[in-house]
Amino acid sequence: MSTLVDEVVTKSETASVKYTAKDFQTDQDVRWCPGCGDYSILAQVQRIIPDFNFPREKTVFVSGIGCSSRFPYYMETYGVHGIHGRATTIASGLKMTRPELQVWVVTGDGDGLSIGGNHLIHLIRRNLDINILLFNNQIYGLTKGQYSPTSEFGKVTKSTPQGSIDNPFNPVTLALGSSGTFVARTMDRDPKHMQTVIKRGVQHRGTSFIEIYQNCNVFNDGAFFHFTEKESKDENSVILEHGKPLIFGKAKDKGVRLDGFTPKVVSLTDGKYSANDLLIHNENDSTLAFILGNMSYNPELPRPFGIFLDTAEHCYEDEMQKQIDLAIQKKGKGNLEKLLNGGDTWFIN
Amino acid sequence: MEKIEKKLKEVTIRFAGDSGDGMQITGTQFTNTTAMMGNDLSTFPDYPAEIRAPQGTLFGVSGFQIHFGSAEINTPGDNCDVLVAMNAAALKVNLRGLIPGGAIIANTDGFNDKNLKLAKYATNPLKDDSLSSYKVYQTDITKLTTLALLDMNLSNKIVERTKNFFALGMMYWMYNRSIDQSIKWVQNKFKSKPEIVEANIRVLKAGWNFAETTEIFTVKYTVEPASLPKGKYRNITGNSATAIGLVAAAEKANLNLFLGTYPITPASDILHELSMYKEFNVRTFQAEDEIAAITSTIGASFGGSLAVTTTSGPGIALKTEAIGLAVMVELPLIIINVQRGGPSTGLPTKTEQADLLQAVYGRNGEAPVPVVAASTPGDCFYTVFEAARIALKYMTPVFCLTDGYLANGSEPWVIPDANSLPDISTKFRKDPNNYLPYLRNAETLAREWAIPGTPGLEHRIGGLEKEDKTGNINYEPENHEKMVHLRAEKIERIANDIPLAKPEGDASGDLLVLGWGGTYGAIRTAVSTHRKNGMSVSHLHLRHLNPFPKNLGEVLYNFKKILIPEINLGQLSKLIRAKYLVPALSYNKVQGLPFTARELEIKIESILSGDLK
Ligand code: SF4
Numbered sequence: 001m002s003t004l005v006d007e008v009v010t011k012s013e014t015a016s017v018k019y020t021a022k023d024f025q026t027d028q029d030v031r032w033c034p035g036c037g038d039y040s041i042l043a044q045v046q047r048i049i050p051d052f053n054f055p056r057e058k059t060v061f062v063s064g065i066g067c068s069s070r071f072p073y074y075m076e077t078y079g080v081h082g083i084h085g086r087a088t089t090i091a092s093g094l095k096m097t098r099p100e101l102q103v104w105v106v107t108g109d110g111d112g113l114s115i116g117g118n119h120l121i122h123l124i125r126r127n128l129d130i131n132i133l134l135f136n137n138q139i140y141g142l143t144k145g146q147y148s149p150t151s152e153f154g155k156v157t158k159s160t161p162q163g164s165i166d167n168p169f170n171p172v173t174l175a176l177g178s179s180g181t182f183v184a185r186t187m188d189r190d191p192k193h194m195q196t197v198i199k200r201g202v203q204h205r206g207t208s209f210i211e212i213y214q215n216c217n218v219f220n221d222g223a224f225f226h227f228t229e230k231e232s233k234d235e236n237s238v239i240l241e242h243g244k245p246l247i248f249g250k251a252k253d254k255g256v257r258l259d260g261f262t263p264k265v266v267s268l269t270d271g272k273y274s275a276n277d278l279l280i281h282n283e284n285d286s287t288l289a290f291i292l293g294n295m296s297y298n299p300e301l302p303r304p305f306g307i308f309l310d311t312a313e314h315c316y317e318d319e320m321q322k323q324i325d326l327a328i329q330k331k332g333k334g335n336l337e338k339l340l341n342g343g344d345t346w347f348i349n
Numbered sequence: 350m351e352k353i354e355k356k357l358k359e360v361t362i363r364f365a366g367d368s369g370d371g372m373q374i375t376g377t378q379f380t381n382t383t384a385m386m387g388n389d390l391s392t393f394p395d396y397p398a399e400i401r402a403p404q405g406t407l408f409g410v411s412g413f414q415i416h417f418g419s420a421e422i423n424t425p426g427d428n429c430d431v432l433v434a435m436n437a438a439a440l441k442v443n444l445r446g447l448i449p450g451g452a453i454i455a456n457t458d459g460f461n462d463k464n465l466k467l468a469k470y471a472t473n474p475l476k477d478d479s480l481s482s483y484k485v486y487q488t489d490i491t492k493l494t495t496l497a498l499l500d501m502n503l504s505n506k507i508v509e510r511t512k513n514f515f516a517l518g519m520m521y522w523m524y525n526r527s528i529d530q531s532i533k534w535v536q537n538k539f540k541s542k543p544e545i546v547e548a549n550i551r552v553l554k555a556g557w558n559f560a561e562t563t564e565i566f567t568v569k570y571t572v573e574p575a576s577l578p579k580g581k582y583r584n585i586t587g588n589s590a591t592a593i594g595l596v597a598a599a600e601k602a603n604l605n606l607f608l609g610t611y612p613i614t615p616a617s618d619i620l621h622e623l624s625m626y627k628e629f630n631v632r633t634f635q636a637e638d639e640i641a642a643i644t645s646t647i648g649a650s651f652g653g654s655l656a657v658t659t660t661s662g663p664g665i666a667l668k669t670e671a672i673g674l675a676v677m678v679e680l681p682l683i684i685i686n687v688q689r690g691g692p693s694t695g696l697p698t699k700t701e702q703a704d705l706l707q708a709v710y711g712r713n714g715e716a717p718v719p720v721v722a723a724s725t726p727g728d729c730f731y732t733v734f735e736a737a738r739i740a741l742k743y744m745t746p747v748f749c750l751t752d753g754y755l756a757n758g759s760e761p762w763v764i765p766d767a768n769s770l771p772d773i774s775t776k777f778r779k780d781p782n783n784y785l786p787y788l789r790n791a792e793t794l795a796r797e798w799a800i801p802g803t804p805g806l807e808h809r810i811g812g813l814e815k816e817d818k819t820g821n822i823n824y825e826p827e828n829h830e831k832m833v834h835l836r837a838e839k840i841e842r843i844a845n846d847i848p849l850a851k852p853e854g855d856a857s858g859d860l861l862v863l864g865w866g867g868t869y870g871a872i873r874t875a876v877s878t879h880r881k882n883g884m885s886v887s888h889l890h891l892r893h894l895n896p897f898p899k900n901l902g903e904v905l906y907n908f909k910k911i912l913i914p915e916i917n918l919g920q921l922s923k924l925i926r927a928k929y930l931v932p933a934l935s936y937n938k939v940q941g942l943p944f945t946a947r948e949l950e951i952k953i954e955s956i957l958s959g960d961l962k
Binding site for chain 2: 003004005007008009010026028055056057058059060062072073075076077078079080081082083086089090091092093094095096097098100101118119122320323324326327328330331332333334336337339340341342343344345346347348349
């Protein structure tokens with residue numbers, strides 16, 4: 001690193017003071033609609049971030065455009081509110097050049113999967129150590145209610161009066177297909193779960209991709225109520241826990257069993273199957289992660305929440321640094337005089 | 350046999366063959382040897398967009414022209430004196446550039462029936478009378494190469510790939526050049542393949558010896574070293590000068606260099622070269638697309654790197670929105686556009702200057718960006734260095750324009766002394782007291798650079814309109830107007846900080862030829878020819894195109910007429926006419942080719958004689 005950067009930045013990996021959530025709040029008025037799921041996500045991030053005891057000045061939030069992308073303005077850290085779809089690339093350039101920073105990307109289903117879809121998959125495959133929070137509300141909020149790449153087929157919106165004819169993306173399988181090393185799903189209505197998942201994402205070395213179901217109460221109210229409301233969530237969702245069988249239902253009376261590669265719902269009360277017959281979750285198994293990811297849009301199956309995959313792979317920024325170190329080791333530190341005088345030279349006297 | 354020796358002041362040679370014939374290597378080898386012999390020179394590689402165009406076709410012809418001499422050389426030569434044609438297509442495509450009475454060195458093996466058909470020759474031009482006004486030297490280069498390598502049992506492919514060195518050997522003999530330089534190059538290049546080294550050296554020598562002994566060649570020419578300014582020299586292409594200029598700027602600014610880019614002709618060589626300079630802490634990132642390329646540099650700049658993106662016109666089109674963001678967040682950034690023929694994909698391997706207005710204006714909203722342009726291959730070094738200086742001092746993205754002609758062309762270059770390069774170091778804000786992200790320097794209006802990692806300076810920046818000083822989002826009408834003016838004023842003030850315009854020649858007169866970019870050499874040659882003949886004509890070449898030098902208006906008003914030659918339909922003309930209300934004359938050429946000096950001489954002549962009437 002050059003001396004000029006060295007002159008100003010903190011070397012320490014740990015904060016000199018004990019932070020509280022308040023230390024991460026800014027003086028800006030939060031401008032989301034009352035009741036928006038974004039509030040919960042902001043609150044959970046501000047609640048858990050002091051736990052890392054990581055210097056606030058080395059934390060950076062980067063966003064694109066959309067409701068979710070207002071996020072950095074509300075975090076008392078460094079932040080960039082970029083342009084539509086490009087938070088991932090701005091964050092990549094920052095992380096490549098300043099690997100010691102903790103870099104977050106806050107994006108949405110429009111920003112991250114539509115206009116920024118290309119960059120998202122490339123960031124994930126490069127596996128830079130960046131935490132991506134993708135707020136999925138299955139609608140365009142900021143532009144006032146058009147369908148998004150995660151809106152369900154047939155969705156009637158302002159721009160699709162006869163229903164959407166697009167097949168939606170499944171963000172989890174998209175991330176897995178992009179060679180994701182940490183892929184998870186959580187929801188705005190379950191603060192505890194969200195906190196656990198985000199914490200794990202931050203601890204993961206490499207890109208952590210976290211899809212967060214987020215209710216847009218203005219343009220797509222109740223899109224996820226099935227999975228998030230007390231009355232229905234237990235029957236329709238299953239929480240993934242490493243090393244544990246997939247059991248769900250209010251009475252914990254159902255489970256998911258693998259029939260070959262096909263997950264099937266079985267009853268735990270009719271005497272045919274017990275917990276021992278069920279699929280045991282393994283976060284480190286990428287094949288299993290795909291099977292679980294593909295459960296998402298099958299109405300017969302409960303929707304999985306939690307960490308689908310957590311595996312170790314080399315990070316782009318580490319490899320970049322290694323090549324620089326190797327070059328310096330081989331050739332010595334760059335010498336400008338030598339560079340200018342490179343190649344064949346001659347004198348005119 | 351006895352050979353006659355003649356002295357020449359200057360000569361232009363064009364090597365032409367199939368794109369697989371190694372003409373670029375041959376040309377580069379001849380160039381490097383010639384540079385080392387102390388000649389002034391200028392080169393023009395001219396190759397097809399197809400990587401391996403079908404053999405023998407007209408569109409697959411690759412050419413390399415070198416103009417060298419004992420006097421000052423500013424252009425790669427309007428026409429060539431000697432044409433080396435490896436096949437019929439090469440002859441067909443390049444004959445129109447050969448001077449009447451010029452020499453053709455033809456590889457007869459490249460003129461078989463198949464080649465003639467592909468080149469659309471009804472009869473063999475080497476056998477009919479069509480070339481009677483030229484000196485034609487016929488040699489079966491392929492056969493002689495094969496013979497030279499007979500006992501080595503090499504594959505046909507290797508033999509075929511070596512024949513360019515036979516041609517090179519002949520030309521070295523003809524122009525009295527040493528073959529040692531090229532021998533060293535081969536030994537180094539093919540270190541791990543001794544039989545390739547052996548084959549190339551043998552063939553090179555065979556070419557030289559053949560020319561020496563054969564009765565075909567009777568004259569041997571000497572071109573004395575030029576009286577160039579004193580100094581230590583190397584030969585340099587524009588892209589190479591750009592790459593090392595960036596490294597130099599980062600060193601002098603005490604910053605790490607970050608290049609975010611996407612491969613595109615003719616800019617990719619800058620990426621290739623910078624990716625070899627990792628020991629300078631240079632980070633190169635080949636992004637997934639042009640947009641990722643530039644936005645990654647915005648991230649790197651936010652983090653405190655000297656950030657650069659390199660591309661060509663189509664890439665700039667994609668980067669436009671991000672450039673606007675860089676204007677808005679006021680972060681330093683260098684955007685290099687190696688211009689090529691457009692619009693759209695256009696002419697990827699040909700040159701043009703048609704992206705000037707795109708650089709000056711091509712963004713949504715009022716988004717001023719400083720623009721500098723290089724005038725010669727070696728000048729790319731200083732221009733990109735200047736771009737870095739402006740970017741850092743004024744906290745702004747800066748456009749640096751070069752073009753395909755400069756990027757691939759080369760010239761002898763006086764190596765600058767690293768210590769004498771100006772210090773362009775900047776400062777990061779450190780003091781947390783009273784920090785506001787958009788506090789400005791009273792003189793430059795630049796905001797401060799505060800990078801993540803600095804305690805107490807946590808702040809947010811973004812593309813939404815903001816209040817000055819605090820950077821808080823603000824949509825109020827008066828605030829927006831104020832910010833638009835502030836951002837414009839900041840860029841305008843750069844004019845206080847750049848050299849005044851000073852024409853070459855007299856400060857007033859009948860005609861000023863005003864140019865920018867790669868037309869420098871041709872304009873300089875044409876203007877000096879006329880000046881020698883006593884004409885009242887001067888030349889002004891602009892490096893700074895936004896803002897213009899402060900005194901540009903006065904300089905223009907001192908001339909009766911102004912001529913602006915450009916490889917576009919008159920983009921600088923538009924800017925000059927609009928700003929200074931002068932009836933500047935446009936002279937335009939859009940063929941994907943540079944101006945020849947002769948074209949400009951004729952134009953200048955017609956204007957000046959019109960003036961006298
Ligand atoms: S439009 Fe929807 S997503 Fe946006 S702030 Fe309002 S409720 Fe939230």
